[in-house]
Amino acid sequence: MTSDLPPSERTRTSLELLYSISRELAAHLDLRELLQRILQLTLEKVGANSGSILVLDEHGQVTEGALAYGGMVHDHTAEQLTDTFERGLAGWVVEHQQAALVASTRDDPRWLRRPDEESNGESRSAISVPLTARDRVVGVLTLVHPEARHFSEEDLTLLTAIADQAGIAVENARLFAAEQERRRFAATLQEIARAISSSLDPDHVFPLVLHQLERVVEYDSASIFLLEDNRLRIAAARGFQDDDALLGLSVPLDSNILSVKVLKDGKPLLLADVQQDSEWSRAQGLPESDRIRSWIGAPLVVRDRPVGVLNVDSHAVGAYGPAEVEVVSAFADHAATAVANAQLFAQSQRQVEAMVALAEAARVVTASLDLDDVLQRILDQTMRTLDVEAASLALLDPETGDLEFKVARGKGADRVLGLRLGKGEGVAGWVVEHGEPVVVPDAQADPRFYRGVDKKIGFQTHALACAPIRMQERVIGVLEAINPRHGEFPPEEMELLAGIAGLAGTAISHAQLFAETQAARQRYASLFEDSIDPILISDLEGIVTEANRSAQAFLGYGHHELLGRAVLSMHVPDDADRLPRNLRDLDPGEVLSYQGRATHKEGHPLPVEVYVKRIDIGGQPFLQWILRDISARLELDELRTDLTSMIFHDLRSPLGNVISSLEVLRSSVPEDDEAMQSVLSIALRSSRRLSRLVDSLLDLGQLESGQAALHKESASLGALIAEAVEEIHPVAESRGHLLRFDLPRQLPEVEIDVDMVRRVLINLLENAIKYTRSGGRITIAARHEGDHVRVSVSDTGPGIAPHDQQAIFEKFSRVRQEGRPKGLGLGLAFCRLAVEAHGGQIWVESELGKGATFSFTLPV
Numbered sequence: 001m002t003s004d005l006p007p008s009e010r011t012r013t014s015l016e017l018l019y020s021i022s023r024e025l026a027a028h029l030d031l032r033e034l035l036q037r038i039l040q041l042t043l044e045k046v047g048a049n050s051g052s053i054l055v056l057d058e059h060g061q062v063t064e065g066a067l068a069y070g071g072m073v074h075d076h077t078a079e080q081l082t083d084t085f086e087r088g089l090a091g092w093v094v095e096h097q098q099a100a101l102v103a104s105t106r107d108d109p110r111w112l113r114r115p116d117e118e119s120n121g122e123s124r125s126a127i128s129v130p131l132t133a134r135d136r137v138v139g140v141l142t143l144v145h146p147e148a149r150h151f152s153e154e155d156l157t158l159l160t161a162i163a164d165q166a167g168i169a170v171e172n173a174r175l176f177a178a179e180q181e182r183r184r185f186a187a188t189l190q191e192i193a194r195a196i197s198s199s200l201d202p203d204h205v206f207p208l209v210l211h212q213l214e215r216v217v218e219y220d221s222a223s224i225f226l227l228e229d230n231r232l233r234i235a236a237a238r239g240f241q242d243d244d245a246l247l248g249l250s251v252p253l254d255s256n257i258l259s260v261k262v263l264k265d266g267k268p269l270l271l272a273d274v275q276q277d278s279e280w281s282r283a284q285g286l287p288e289s290d291r292i293r294s295w296i297g298a299p300l301v302v303r304d305r306p307v308g309v310l311n312v313d314s315h316a317v318g319a320y321g322p323a324e325v326e327v328v329s330a331f332a333d334h335a336a337t338a339v340a341n342a343q344l345f346a347q348s349q350r351q352v353e354a355m356v357a358l359a360e361a362a363r364v365v366t367a368s369l370d371l372d373d374v375l376q377r378i379l380d381q382t383m384r385t386l387d388v389e390a391a392s393l394a395l396l397d398p399e400t401g402d403l404e405f406k407v408a409r410g411k412g413a414d415r416v417l418g419l420r421l422g423k424g425e426g427v428a429g430w431v432v433e434h435g436e437p438v439v440v441p442d443a444q445a446d447p448r449f450y451r452g453v454d455k456k457i458g459f460q461t462h463a464l465a466c467a468p469i470r471m472q473e474r475v476i477g478v479l480e481a482i483n484p485r486h487g488e489f490p491p492e493e494m495e496l497l498a499g500i501a502g503l504a505g506t507a508i509s510h511a512q513l514f515a516e517t518q519a520a521r522q523r524y525a526s527l528f529e530d531s532i533d534p535i536l537i538s539d540l541e542g543i544v545t546e547a548n549r550s551a552q553a554f555l556g557y558g559h560h561e562l563l564g565r566a567v568l569s570m571h572v573p574d575d576a577d578r579l580p581r582n583l584r585d586l587d588p589g590e591v592l593s594y595q596g597r598a599t600h601k602e603g604h605p606l607p608v609e610v611y612v613k614r615i616d617i618g619g620q621p622f623l624q625w626i627l628r629d630i631s632a633r634l635e636l637d638e639l640r641t642d643l644t645s646m647i648f649h650d651l652r653s654p655l656g657n658v659i660s661s662l663e664v665l666r667s668s669v670p671e672d673d674e675a676m677q678s679v680l681s682i683a684l685r686s687s688r689r690l691s692r693l694v695d696s697l698l699d700l701g702q703l704e705s706g707q708a709a710l711h712k713e714s715a716s717l718g719a720l721i722a723e724a725v726e727e728i729h730p731v732a733e734s735r736g737h738l739l740r741f742d743l744p745r746q747l748p749e750v751e752i753d754v755d756m757v758r759r760v761l762i763n764l765l766e767n768a769i770k771y772t773r774s775g776g777r778i779t780i781a782a783r784h785e786g787d788h789v790r791v792s793v794s795d796t797g798p799g800i801a802p803h804d805q806q807a808i809f810e811k812f813s814r815v816r817q818e819g820r821p822k823g824l825g826l827g828l829a830f831c832r833l834a835v836e837a838h839g840g841q842i843w844v845e846s847e848l849g850k851g852a853t854f855s856f857t858l859p860v
Helices: 007-027 031-046 076-085 088-098 117-120 153-196 203-211 259-267 278-283 322-365 369-385 426-434 451-455 490-530 550-553 629-667 674-705 718-736 754-771 827-837
Strands: 050-056 062-067 071-076 101-102 125-133 136-145 221-228 233-239 250-252 268-270 294-302 305-312 388-398 404-407 438-440 465-469 474-484 535-538 546-547 571-573 591-599 605-617 619-628 710-716 739-742 751-752 777-785 788-794 842-846 851-857
Touching: 007 451, 007 490, 031 050, 031 062, 031 071, 031 136, 031 153, 031 739, 050 088, 071 268, 088 101, 088 125, 117 250, 125 153, 136 153, 203 221, 203 305, 203 322, 203 827, 221 259, 221 322, 233 305, 250 259, 259 268, 259 305, 259 619, 268 322, 278 842, 294 546, 305 322, 369 388, 369 404, 369 490, 404 426, 404 474, 426 438, 426 465, 426 474, 465 490, 465 827, 474 490, 535 550, 550 591, 550 619, 550 629, 571 605, 571 629, 605 629, 629 674, 674 827, 710 718, 710 754, 718 739, 718 754, 718 777, 718 788, 751 754, 751 851, 754 827, 754 842, 754 851, 827 842
Parallel strands: 739 777
Antiparallel strands: 050 062, 050 136, 062 071, 101 125, 125 136, 221 233, 221 305, 233 250, 268 294, 294 305, 388 404, 388 474, 438 465, 465 474, 535 546, 535 619, 571 591, 591 605, 605 619, 710 751, 777 788, 788 851, 842 851
16 A cells, blocks of 8 residues: 555655556557556555446446456456446446545445445445546546555545546547447448449349348348339348248338338438337238337438338347447448449330330331331331230321321221221320320220220220320320230330330321422422523522523523523623622522523523522522513503603693693782682692692602702791691691691701702692591601701501501502502602702601601701
């Protein structure tokens, strides 16, 4: 006992003890060996003959330790360690987290008195201190001496110092042991992962997963459930009386079933005794579930997506705890990847097989463009690919909505042809209405099934699959496969049928388009040859590739002479700028028109109007040239021009005499003779109007040819507007129109041909009066806008359609509408040419039924 030594000797001995213990602590990382060594050294140095050192986990449970008696450390059992901790002084020390010095075990109630101690009445002394690390009690060290009051406070201090070092060492050793165990477990999992990932065949992978599971946890039976078609299906089983009998069995996704609950919650579940759980009874539909007691269910999750559940079973109650749950969860994480890979492999294999079948179907179905042949090929491929007793194809009648069977294969096929199903009738009608494929495993029990066809042809349908045939997202028919020879339609065969139906839609569309294209080609060829207009077809460089009979006759060349010639070598445009520099610049469908002179083979010129359009023939771009002979039209235009000029030249002189005579006559009539003055005013206005018309017609020709001489002078637009209104005011008043001015106080003067602009104003006002119903409103407005003056004439007439708003400014062009006044179509043409000759612009703004506003500008 160190207390019997002098103080200096006691200090030296204590330091030597602490030093030797610290060296032992640093030299050992094996926890059991470390604990035994600490206990042995402490017994020797302190002089105790028995004691214990216990290690606790995070939950306060004894996990390791060492026992000593008779001065020696001995082997121990877990029960001995637990009993020592729970019922002895060590338990009190841990509970109170403080050291205890027991002078006499007989008198201290904290000491666990064993039966042999009660009988002999002996008393011993004991000392117990907690081992702490990271502010937590990780163990307890207890020493016992057979003599009472053997230990002192100095011994307690020394033992506390030893315990402080031991606590840190114990925690380090425990962490080392845990890390070693983690590494061993990780290495095992890696080996398992490599083993179960060595194959992609589901029939091999799933049983291998359960075989490898035995390496990390003991079990009596285990199974893998996979999520398929909203059910959990058993994909592998091990340890049951008949593993193969369980394969393929399934349970619905009922949240009350424990495996389903694990799948939906996405976390493991542990039951110490499933037979005591009311929810376990829902799994009784599966064989041998009544033998299972302790159970762990772990979800198989891949990329946050649950794919199944791993079940681990024991026939013993309480066989599993949190540690086993952690192990099974870690194993399930690795197994999930292997399971998912196997599923993907199986799916990819099925897809490859389906793609091969579809590729073959596509090759066969698209080998023809004849519609009847295409339909026959579709059915042949359906029969061969799906191995069914019969198949049929029906197309939708767009007028009646009925389905008509076009082709059929199998028993009674010839009697199926031509049969019709009403709208929504039978499974086929249902597919057309809903636009989705369907499998009917028991046709006779399905209310959608129509038995009339079976009765008519003496056939019995057991199972059928039906898919819609689409053309541009529109259902045009159905494809049916009837009575599979292997008993049922698996999901991949339904996908195959849908794929063949998709091919059918494309093939039918192509066949129909081909037939339409052939018909269109024939129609175009007929129109091309029979057209009265000369037509040339060229490539984008303008080299002739085809010519119709009219072109040959018009140009004087034979067919073979025209081929290979440049179109532009046979005619010259009047305006070369109308042609693009590169004919390839023409957009598809764009039409270019111009006038020019074609050259006959014999050399004489032919006036033509040319229309060039880019077209596609057989998917290739070409140019279509229409050379319209306009000789007769030009002659007629020239004749009309000459006649018009002659008429108006011959009218101008006598008309001037009439106006002069009327003015003299009116001046000689007394002013109080109102009747005569009124008659003369009407005659004078009409004569002046006729004179303006003649002048406008003469100016029109000069303006068109660019030979008009403008007599410009500085003038006030306001005064000119007033004169024009005064001229037409009597007519407006007679029709009940309201004339309204919207003029600013000041308008800048403009340099204009006063007579010509006056006629423009009068023309616009007369048009407004003429085309507006009685009682309308006519407004004349003017505004100074920047470098020009804008003049507008608005009415409340019927308005002008958008497509007529440009044409009305062309010569002899009028809006043809019932009830509208008739005219020559020259007034607005004159207005446009007169305004443009002054450097201005003219336009109309109008909506049908909302009147029109004619505006023009003149430079300031």
